[in-house]
Amino acid sequence: MTSSAVEFRVRYAETDQMAVVHHRNYFAWFEMARTEWLRQRGHSYGELEKDGILMPVTEVNAKYHASARYEDLVRVTARVASFNKVRLIFTYEVRLAETDQLLCTGRTEHTFINRDGQVVRLHRTHPELVALLAEEGDA
Amino acid sequence: MTSSAVEFRVRYAETDQMAVVHHRNYFAWFEMARTEWLRQRGHSYGELEKDGILMPVTEVNAKYHASARYEDLVRVTARVASFNKVRLIFTYEVRLAETDQLLCTGRTEHTFINRDGQVVRLHRTHPELVALLAEEGDA
Amino acid sequence: MTSSAVEFRVRYAETDQMAVVHHRNYFAWFEMARTEWLRQRGHSYGELEKDGILMPVTEVNAKYHASARYEDLVRVTARVASFNKVRLIFTYEVRLAETDQLLCTGRTEHTFINRDGQVVRLHRTHPELVALLAEEGDA
Amino acid sequence: MTSSAVEFRVRYAETDQMAVVHHRNYFAWFEMARTEWLRQRGHSYGELEKDGILMPVTEVNAKYHASARYEDLVRVTARVASFNKVRLIFTYEVRLAETDQLLCTGRTEHTFINRDGQVVRLHRTHPELVALLAEEGDA
Numbered sequence: 001m002t003s004s005a006v007e008f009r010v011r012y013a014e015t016d017q018m019a020v021v022h023h024r025n026y027f028a029w030f031e032m033a034r035t036e037w038l039r040q041r042g043h044s045y046g047e048l049e050k051d052g053i054l055m056p057v058t059e060v061n062a063k064y065h066a067s068a069r070y071e072d073l074v075r076v077t078a079r080v081a082s083f084n085k086v087r088l089i090f091t092y093e094v095r096l097a098e099t100d101q102l103l104c105t106g107r108t109e110h111t112f113i114n115r116d117g118q119v120v121r122l123h124r125t126h127p128e129l130v131a132l133l134a135e136e137g138d139a
Numbered sequence: 140m141t142s143s144a145v146e147f148r149v150r151y152a153e154t155d156q157m158a159v160v161h162h163r164n165y166f167a168w169f170e171m172a173r174t175e176w177l178r179q180r181g182h183s184y185g186e187l188e189k190d191g192i193l194m195p196v197t198e199v200n201a202k203y204h205a206s207a208r209y210e211d212l213v214r215v216t217a218r219v220a221s222f223n224k225v226r227l228i229f230t231y232e233v234r235l236a237e238t239d240q241l242l243c244t245g246r247t248e249h250t251f252i253n254r255d256g257q258v259v260r261l262h263r264t265h266p267e268l269v270a271l272l273a274e275e276g277d278a
Numbered sequence: 279m280t281s282s283a284v285e286f287r288v289r290y291a292e293t294d295q296m297a298v299v300h301h302r303n304y305f306a307w308f309e310m311a312r313t314e315w316l317r318q319r320g321h322s323y324g325e326l327e328k329d330g331i332l333m334p335v336t337e338v339n340a341k342y343h344a345s346a347r348y349e350d351l352v353r354v355t356a357r358v359a360s361f362n363k364v365r366l367i368f369t370y371e372v373r374l375a376e377t378d379q380l381l382c383t384g385r386t387e388h389t390f391i392n393r394d395g396q397v398v399r400l401h402r403t404h405p406e407l408v409a410l411l412a413e414e415g416d417a
Numbered sequence: 418m419t420s421s422a423v424e425f426r427v428r429y430a431e432t433d434q435m436a437v438v439h440h441r442n443y444f445a446w447f448e449m450a451r452t453e454w455l456r457q458r459g460h461s462y463g464e465l466e467k468d469g470i471l472m473p474v475t476e477v478n479a480k481y482h483a484s485a486r487y488e489d490l491v492r493v494t495a496r497v498a499s500f501n502k503v504r505l506i507f508t509y510e511v512r513l514a515e516t517d518q519l520l521c522t523g524r525t526e527h528t529f530i531n532r533d534g535q536v537v538r539l540h541r542t543h544p545e546l547v548a549l550l551a552e553e554g555d556a
Contacts, residue, residue, distance in 0.1 A: 008425065012452065012462070013161055013445035017154040017209060017327070023335040024152060024305035028430035035429065035488065045429070046488045049295070057301040059341045064334070070156060071452065071463045147286065151313065151323070152306035156466070162474040166441035167291035174290065174349065184290070185349045188434070195481070196440040202476045210313065210324045291439055295432040295487060302430060348434060 001136055004037040005077040007097050012070050020067035026104050027060060030092045033078035034108070037090070043129055053120055055088070055110045062106040073097040083137030086111055086119060140275060143176040144216040146236050151209050159206035165243050166199060169231045172217035173247070176229070182268055192259055194227070194249045201245040212236040222276030225250055225258060280414065282315040283355040285375050290348050298345035304382050305338060308370045311356035312386070315368070321407055331398055333366070333388045340384040351375040361415030364389055364397060418553060421454040422494040424514050429487050437484035443521050444477060447509045450495035451525070454507070460546055470537055472505070472527045479523040490514040500554030503528060503536060 006029075016022040038045055045055065068074055075097045081089040087109060094104040114120050123130040145168075155161040177184055184194065207213055214236040220228040226248060233243040253259050262269040284307075294300040316323055323333065346352055353375045359367040365387060372382040392398050401408040423446075433439040455462055462472065485491055492514040498506040504526060511521040531537050540547040 009449075009452070011445055012155060012448050013163060015156040016151060017156060017158040018332055018334065019156040020334075022152055023338060024302040027302035027305075028428055031429050032426075035426070039488075044488065046486075054296055056296065056298075056345075057342060059339075060301060061337075061339045063337045067334075069463075071456075071461065148310075148313070150306055151309050157471055157473065159473075162477060163441040163444035166444075167289055170290050171287075174287070178349075183349065185347075193435055195435065195437075195484075198478075198480045199440060200476075200478045203474060206473075208324075210317075210322065290433060291441060293434040294429060295434060295436040297434040300430055 001079055001081075003077045003079045004033065004040045005075050006032045006036045007073065007075045008032075010068050010070050010072045010074060014068075015070050020069055023062070023064060026062055026064075026094060026106060027108075029074070029076045029094060030060075030062075030078065030090070030106055030108055033076040033092055034090055037078045037080070041132055043132070048126070048129075051125065052114050053122070053125070054113050054115070056113060057108050058087075058111055059109040060107065062104055064104050066101060066103045068094065068096075068103050074103065080133055080136035081107070083133040085121060085123065088112075088133060088137075140218055140220075142216045142218045143172060143179045144214050145171045145175045146212065146214045147171075149207050149209050149211045149213060153207075154209050159208055162201070162203060165201055165203075165233060165245060166247075168213070168215045168233060169199075169201075169217065169229070169245050169247055172215040172231055173229055176217045176219070180271055182271070187265070187268075190264065191253050192261070192264070193252050193254070195252060196247050197226075197250055198248040199246065201243055203243050205240060205242045207233065207235075207242050213242065219272055219275035220246070222272040224260060224262065227251070227272060227276075281355045281357045282311060282318045283353050284310045284314045285351065285353045286310075288346050288348050288350045288352060292346075293348050298347055301340070301342060304340055304342075304372060304384060305386075307352070307354045307372060308338075308340075308356065308368070308384050308386055311354040311370055312368055315356045315358070319410055321410070326404070326407075329403065330392050331400070331403070332391050332393070334391060335386050336365075336389055337387040338385065340382055342382050344379060344381045346372065346374075346381050352381065358411055358414035359385070361411040363399060363401065366390075366411060366415075418496055418498075420494045420496045421450060421457045422492050423449045423453045424490065424492045425449075427485050427487050427489045427491060431485075432487050435484075437486055440479070440481060443479055443481075443511060443523060444525075446491070446493045446511060447477075447479075447495065447507070447523050447525055450493040450509055451507055454495045454497070458549055460549070465543070465546075468542065469531050470539065470542070471530050471532070473530060474525050475504075475528055476526040477524065479521055481521050483518060483520045485511065485513075485520050491520065497550055497553035498524070500550040502538060502540065505529070505550060505554075 077093045081091045092106040220230045231245040355371045359369045370384040494510045498508045509523040
């Protein structure tokens with residue numbers, strides 16, 4: 001099971017008056033790591049959408065272990081945890097890049113639908129992506 | 140020149156570590172007041188988009204006079220300041236609902252385009268909206 | 279077990295290019311309902327923070343049943359699901375206000391800490407709030 | 418007049434249903450470039466805040482020339498345009514990193530205050546920063 005990571009500095013706009021990153025923002029970070037996971041394997045979620053296939057989030061979970069703060073350099077790692085024809089699950093870790101301290105763990109669940117909201121079977125239109133996800137999800 | 144207003148309580152998620160509303164959020168508030176301006180006059184920006192007409196923002200300005208804070212009840216007022224066939228300008232005021240204290244003034248400029256990015260002439264497809272905007276913008 | 283609700287119209291800024299509300303925004307909505315839950319019972323999270331007590335989120339979960347869209351009128355309901363001295367759990371429902379259609383269910387878990395990050399015992403400083411939460415959490 | 422730049426990929430969460438980056442997000446990007454400008458010159462806005470000095474935004478402006486889209490690699494450049502004892506002005510450019518196409522230009526104006534909201538004179542407490550800003554602003 002291979003992973004991909006993005007590294008970036010926390011934005012001021014991501015903080016709240018508790019002087020830490022607001023908890024909802026981690027889901028935008030998970031999404032960045034998901035984008036990168038696909039990109040590093042030769043795929044693009046943007047291209048998938050242009051092909052008429054959406055990958056909406058159906059369930060999310062996050063546990064917050066420690067706070068990310070303004071200017072922190074963080075690293076977000078994404079892995080495919082499981083995949084079958086209708087459901088894809090990614091898991092995530094957010095760590096301080098310099099100390100490797102764990103800040104947050106998370107999980108997002110997705111389906112594949114078309115613009116009309118109907119569940120689509122990726123293996124007809126995107127067999128390479130299916131093969132990739134299946135290999136990762138089973139590993 | 141008539142105006143429309145929305146009133147709502149500041150969200151925790153809208154604050155930053157300065158313990159005030161982050162300045163970018165006022166543009167989401169202006170947008171709410173713009174939506175309401177159209178709605179109160181029998182139009183809907185959502186419907187306009189479904190008709191294939193987009194109203195992108197081409198320029199914005201805001202001046203911050205005092206800070207909005209978590210749980211404050213704020214009132215955002217929108218007015219059409221000017222309108223011609225290719226450009227629409229709204230102006231805004233954000234005030235504390237209870238004291239009427241002025242927090243922010245702003246301005247947004249818009250064009251009308253189709254999904255291909257081409258400038259469209261609203262008066263062919265939406266003459267009623269054009270009449271309404273022209274009346275307000277000239278007033 | 280009593281609940282509190284907030285009702286509001288979906289902002290354009292809350293949508294993403296899938297033309298639905300981006301999933302992270304529901305956590306800002308949960309927070310609004312939490313704020314309202316306290317407010318309707320004579321408490322204020324803002325006041326609690328001024329007393330030096332923070333209520334950070336330690337875990338969240340959300341399931342997305344259907345999409346909220348721009349201009350939808352939504353109603354978000356919050357309930358205290360459980361409370362003991364060190365942990366408070368809220369649960370949430372997001373529904374379309376007009377049809378009562380369920381869009382999203384969620385759960386957030388909180389601790390109580392001071393500005394130094396140490397767990398605090400609310401019953402010494404805020405016995406009334408503790409009594410209220412205990413009553414709700416046990417109900 | 419020297420500049421600093423940040424380069425990053427547009428997040429999905431930054432798009433709206435027009436399928437472009439929502440206009441308010443450029444202000445978060447300007448802030449990133451401002452942070453970087455200080456950082457590259459040996460200063461940190463986070464440190465300044467710890468010293469009790471805040472740099473709130475008092476006015477902003479942005480012109481949108483072309484749209485940034487999901488997965489675009491963008492480069493945001495910040496410059497100090499002017500500085501006197503009570504007012505600091507930054508200007509910004511957002512460009513596509515690969516083609517150098519101009520997407521947005523902007524401007525933010527700041528004052529320096531303490532936690533009580535009183536204007537502070539930086540030259541007493543932070544003479545090095547004042548010297549740096551003055552040199553840039555005059556250049």
